[in-house]
Amino acid sequence: MDGNRRYAKRKLLEEGAGHDAGAMALLNLIIYCYELGVKYITAYAFSIDNFRRKPSEVQKIMDLLKECMTVLAKIAKHHPIKVNFAGNLELLNAELRDEARKLMGATAEYSKFVVTICVCYCCTDDIVHSVEESCREKHYYHSYIGDSHDDDKDNDDKDDERHMIKLVDIEKNMYMAVTPDPDILIRTGDGHRLSNFLQWQTCHSLLASLSTDWPEIGVWHLVKVVLDFQQNYDYFVRKKLQRL
Numbered sequence: 640m641d642g643n644r645r646y647a648k649r650k651l652l653e654e655g656a657g658h659d660a661g662a663m664a665l666l667n668l669i670i671y672c673y674e675l676g677v678k679y680i681t682a683y684a685f686s687i688d689n690f691r692r693k694p695s696e697v698q699k700i701m702d703l704l705k706e707c708m709t710v711l712a713k714i715a716k717h718h719p720i721k722v723n724f725a726g727n728l729e730l731l732n733a734e735l736r737d738e739a740r741k742l743m744g745a746t747a748e749y750s751k752f753v754v755t756i757c758v759c760y761c762c763t764d765d766i767v768h769s770v771e772e773s774c775r776e777k778h779y780y781h782s783y784i785g786d787s788h789d790d791d792k793d794n795d796d797k798d799d800e801r802h803m804i805k806l807v808d809i810e811k812n813m814y815m816a817v818t819p820d821p822d823i824l825i826r827t828g829d830g831h832r833l834s835n836f837l838q839w840q841t842c843h844s845l846l847a848s849l850s851t852d853w854p855e856i857g858v859w860h861l862v863k864v865v866l867d868f869q870q871n872y873d874y875f876v877r878k879k880l881q882r883l
């Protein structure tokens with residue numbers, strides 16, 4: 640969701656007003672997706688690197704995160720929306736972390752429409768966290784059965800095999816396991832970088848870079864990228880199937 644500060648500068652507004660408008664644009668986009676029948680939407684709201692920004696800006700984004708949680712909780716009372724927060728939530732303050740967990744718990748049973756907000760997220764951090772988690776699981780398995788006194792080579796090979804960390808382990812243990820890999824990744828603000836967002840999950844995604852700043856994204860931008868995706872649908876499906 641790039642271009643919030645540039646939008647504020649262009650409109651001669653104070654910096655925080657760009658993020659206010661950005662939060663409103665996100666909520667609107669979630670509603671458009673719901674109405675258009677898009678099943679999953681994932682937003683990159685705050686990266687771990689963003690903690691290096693000015694304290695006042697970090698605080699502003701955290702305040703907006705809280706407001707978005709309140710609005711999403713109200714929407715979820717009347718619509719079957721599942722809300723996930725993906726990232727290292729331990730880096731959030733305790734109040735926000737509790738709110739995030741409460742909202743995830745309250746909407747966990749829904750599946751018709753899934754909104755995932757990435758906070759305190761970086762893809763590289765997610766990969767490291769997932770590898771650590773997978774090692775812990777395999778170590779547990781190893782210490783549980785590894786003391787067997789069976790000298791049989793076949794059994795040893797099978798044990799070795801079971802101790803190996805596989806692709807499925809890494810994918811299962813990622814924060815992003817809560818939602819499928821995206822068909823489309825949209826970046827606003829004329830950027831052509833991934834900025835540590837979903838590198839693992841976007842190998843076969845359509846990348847759409849919009850020159851529009853995030854607060855000005857609207858339903859027609861969404862429709863246009865969905866149509867672009869549909870025109871190349873056969874290609875994307877083939878690529879995904881090849882991976883299976």
Ligand SMILES: CC(C)=CCC/C(C)=C/CC/C(C)=C/COP(=O)(O)OP(=O)(O)O
Nearest residue numbers: 640641642643644645661662684703704707
């Ligand atoms: C759910 C939630 C917390 C929503 C908050 C609002 C929001 C849109 C946050 C995005 C924050 C962010 C770091 C954007 C990227 O840079 P930039 O847009 O600040 O700067 P740029 O104009 O320099 O690209």
